[in-house]
Amino acid sequence: QSALTQPASVSGSPGQSITISCTGTSSDVGGYNYVSWYQQHPGKAPKLMIYEVSNRPSGVPDRFSGSKSGNTASLTISGLQAEDEADYYCSSYTSSSTWVFGGGTKLTVL
Amino acid sequence: EVQLVESGGGLVQPGGSLRLSCAASGFTFSSYDMHWVRQATGKGLEWVSAIGTAGDTYYPGSVKGRFTISRENAKNSLYLQMNSLRAGDTAVYYCARGAHGAIGDWGQGTLVTVSS
Numbered sequence: 608q609s610a611l612t613q614p615a616s617v618s619g620s621p622g623q624s625i626t627i628s629c630t631g632t633s634s635d636v637g638g639y640n641y642v643s644w645y646q647q648h649p650g651k652a653p654k655l656m657i658y659e660v661s662n663r664p665s666g667v668p669d670r671f672s673g674s675k676s677g678n679t680a681s682l683t684i685s686g687l688q689a690e691d692e693a694d695y696y697c698s699s700y701t702s703s704s705t706w707v708f709g710g711g712t713k714l715t716v717l
Numbered sequence: 718e719v720q721l722v723e724s725g726g727g728l729v730q731p732g733g734s735l736r737l738s739c740a741a742s743g744f745t746f747s748s749y750d751m752h753w754v755r756q757a758t759g760k761g762l763e764w765v766s767a768i769g770t771a772g773d774t775y776y777p778g779s780v781k782g783r784f785t786i787s788r789e790n791a792k793n794s795l796y797l798q799m800n801s802l803r804a805g806d807t808a809v810y811y812c813a814r815g816a817h818g819a820i821g822d823w824g825q826g827t828l829v830t831v832s833s
Binding site: 610639640641643645647652653654655658659662664696698700704705706707708709710711 | 752754761762763764767775776777811816817818819820821822823824825826
C-alpha cells in the first residue's frame with residue numbers, strides 16, 4: 608500500500624486560509640469516508656483534527672474543515688494563527704483492511 | 718481522561734526481538750479498536766498494526782509475519798511483539814485508540830532503536 612500524496616510544505620500569513628491536499632486511489636481515499644487528518648507539533652504526539660472526511664472532534668476549532676472529491680481529500684485552515692504551524696498528516700482506511708498515512712505537510716505561518 | 722502509556726522500548730540488535738506494552742486508562746478498553754503507529758526520526762507517520770474488539774488483527778506488508786499485536790482486556794493492556802527486527806524498524810512507537818475509522822487518542826510514544 609503506497610503512502611497518500613501530500614505537498615511537502617505550505618505557507619500562509621496570519622488570518623489567511625490554506626488548503627492541504629491528500630491524494631490516494633479508489634482503494635483508499637476514493638473508496639471510503641474514513642479519511643482523517645492529524646496535527647503534530649515538534650516533539651509531540653499527533654492530534655486528531657478531522658475524522659470521517661469532515662467531522663471535528665470536540666475541542667478542535669471550527670477554523671479546521673475537511674472535504675473530499677474523488678480520490679483527493681483536503682484540509683482547510685481558515686483564519687491562520689501562529690499556533691497552527693505544525694506538520695499535518697492525512698490518513699485513510701483501505702480496501703486491504705489497513706490504514707495508510709500521507710507523507711506529511713509542513714505548515715509555516717509567515 | 719484517556720491515558721495511553723507505552724513502555725518496553727530500547728536498544729536491540731538486528732534480528733532481535735522486543736515486546737512493547739501500552740497501559741490504557743480513562744475509558745472502557747475492551748470496547749475500542751487499538752493501533753500501533755510508528756515514526757522514524759524526522760520522518761512521517763507509518764501505521765503498524767491494529768486489533769479489533771473481537772481480537773481480529775491487521776498489519777501492513779512491511780511488518781506482517783514479524784510483528785504481532787495482542788490485547789489483554791482484563792489488564793487494559795495492548796502489546797506489540799516485534800521479531801526479526803531491522804534497522805528500518807527504528808522509530809518512536811505510538812499506542813493509539815481507534816474511533817470513527819480514525820486514530821483518535823495517542824500515547825507519548827516509546828523509542829525503539831535497532832542497531833549493533
